[in-house]
Amino acid sequence: MFGRIRKLWPTDTTAPERKSTPNLFEAAATYVAASADDDQETIDEARTWVSPEALSFGVSELATRAVIALARERDESPETVARTLLGLPAA
Known part of the structure; x- marks a missing residue:
């Protein structure tokens, strides 16, 4: 009986390889880094990973x-740093 069950049960225990979908933080990090490097191809790719709203949230969180x-x-x-980074005068 167990012999028949063993024949039906898969013996390959390795998990199938799957490509994970980047999450919004990975998309945001890739998008911002590519923007800093002026890499339009990677910017465009990162935009396809998540919705525009999710990407916007991720970029905001990264900032x-x-x-x-x-x-x-x-x-x-933080206000002084933000204003300095944007080239704005001190408040």
């Missing part, structure tokens, strides 16, 4: 985290 990290590194306020 927020980057400003916070720079503010801590520079011992400045």
